[in-house]
Amino acid sequence: MDSGTDSLYLAFAEREARGNSATYQELAERAAGDAELLGLLDGLPAAKRQPNLLFGAVRHLGGPVTAGWPAFRDWTAARWDEVSATMLERRTQTNEAGRCATLLPLLASLPQPLALIEVGASAGLCLYPDRYRYRYLPAGRAAGEPGEPVHEFGAEGSPVTLDCAVSGPVPMLDSLRERLPEVVWRAGIDLNPLDVRAEEDMRWLESLVWPEQTHRLERLRGAVRIARAEPPLLVRGDLNATVRELVAQAPAGATPVVFHSAVLAYLPPEAREEFAATMRELPGHWISNEAVSVLPTVAERLPHPAPAGSGLFALALDERPVAFTGPHGQSLDWFAGA
Ligand SMILES: C[S@@+](CC[C@H](N)C(=O)[O-])C[C@H]1O[C@@H](n2cnc3c(N)ncnc32)[C@H](O)[C@@H]1O
Numbered sequence: 098m099d100s101g102t103d104s105l106y107l108a109f110a111e112r113e114a115r116g117n118s119a120t121y122q123e124l125a126e127r128a129a130g131d132a133e134l135l136g137l138l139d140g141l142p143a144a145k146r147q148p149n150l151l152f153g154a155v156r157h158l159g160g161p162v163t164a165g166w167p168a169f170r171d172w173t174a175a176r177w178d179e180v181s182a183t184m185l186e187r188r189t190q191t192n193e194a195g196r197c198a199t200l201l202p203l204l205a206s207l208p209q210p211l212a213l214i215e216v217g218a219s220a221g222l223c224l225y226p227d228r229y230r231y232r233y234l235p236a237g238r239a240a241g242e243p244g245e246p247v248h249e250f251g252a253e254g255s256p257v258t259l260d261c262a263v264s265g266p267v268p269m270l271d272s273l274r275e276r277l278p279e280v281v282w283r284a285g286i287d288l289n290p291l292d293v294r295a296e297e298d299m300r301w302l303e304s305l306v307w308p309e310q311t312h313r314l315e316r317l318r319g320a321v322r323i324a325r326a327e328p329p330l331l332v333r334g335d336l337n338a339t340v341r342e343l344v345a346q347a348p349a350g351a352t353p354v355v356f357h358s359a360v361l362a363y364l365p366p367e368a369r370e371e372f373a374a375t376m377r378e379l380p381g382h383w384i385s386n387e388a389v390s391v392l393p394t395v396a397e398r399l400p401h402p403a404p405a406g407s408g409l410f411a412l413a414l415d416e417r418p419v420a421f422t423g424p425h426g427q428s429l430d431w432f433a434g435a
Contacts (some may be wrong), residue, residue: 206269219291
């Protein structure tokens with residue numbers, strides 16, 4: 098029976114790696130046609146066969162991911178015991194502080210101060226939106242391309258600057274220059290929280306950054322330095338089992354804001370619905386930033402579909418969509434009238 102692992106790798110090559118990582122595009126395409134490697138992958142549970150997990154595990158173990166397909170393939174097959182053990186032990190937990198650039202205008206529009214609660218927090222690097230610098234660029238401009246930003250502001254002396262190309266009537270950008278959101282409490286939940294003080298955990302996060310994306314690696318290292326100075330409260334557990342308890346711990350006088358990005362896709366639809374029902378009951382606000390089809394109530398209220406194959410996320414406040422966002426926080430396209 099066809100397990101579909103070849104299609105999984107081809108889809109990854111086409112939809113995720115193309116244009117972002119020529120290295121991973123090639124490895125994924127070649128893996129999809131390699132019967133022996135597919136057979137090894139099919140020995141793992143379905144949820145553990147993902148390309149990102151395989152490539153991250155090989156990098157973590159010091160294997161060759163940038164030396165071409167034959168080197169990667171031979172090394173991986175020869176060290177399959179170690180590679181598969183790492184894939185079984187670890188998860189794809191990419192923690193992308195860049196997503197704070199898309200959350201910031203919404204956070205600034207809520208009653209201050211804020212108590213932030215992130216579900217699916219990984220190491221909690223998105224819990225520090227008040228500690229980064231921001232450069233909002235004209236639509237279509239990528240980070241590093243020449244030209245002035247439209248808006249630039251943020252925490253003085255921060256080692257992390259987040260670039261985000263914006264379009265549409267993004268709110269609060271003028272007032273953010275004067276004042277960032279005031280965060281008085283930060284807490285997170287994860288099935289497997291990563292500890293910014295633990296070298297091995299941070300090495301795993303680095304292994305998950307794609308080879309060509311050196312700017313993301315620098316950003317990660319800067320954000321880890323910030324979080325290490327004041328590590329967040331991270332609770333181990335399933336988000337449905339723990340979110341109520343954590344919201345109840347938020348300090349009085351602060352607005353509780355539960356948020357998540359790139360998390361709910363990992364849950365089956367019933368668990369997503371359970372979470373949505375809980376969020377409708379809890380005090381405060383709920384910000385979701387997920388692939389467009391992940392939350393049906395958000396998807397059905399979108400003013401127009403996302404461009405086909407764009408991989409954009411839908412950003413929503415209390416289930417009302419406000420913008421499409423780049424999956425790593427690289428763009429923010431605000432909807433007219435949102
Ligand atoms: C792709 S990472 C995203 C991390 C972070 N939200 C960000 O945007 O950088 C997804 C995280 O969700 C966590 N996760 C997945 N399912 C979960 C669940 N049911 N309860 C809690 N955390 C979960 C994973 O362990 C992982 O750390």
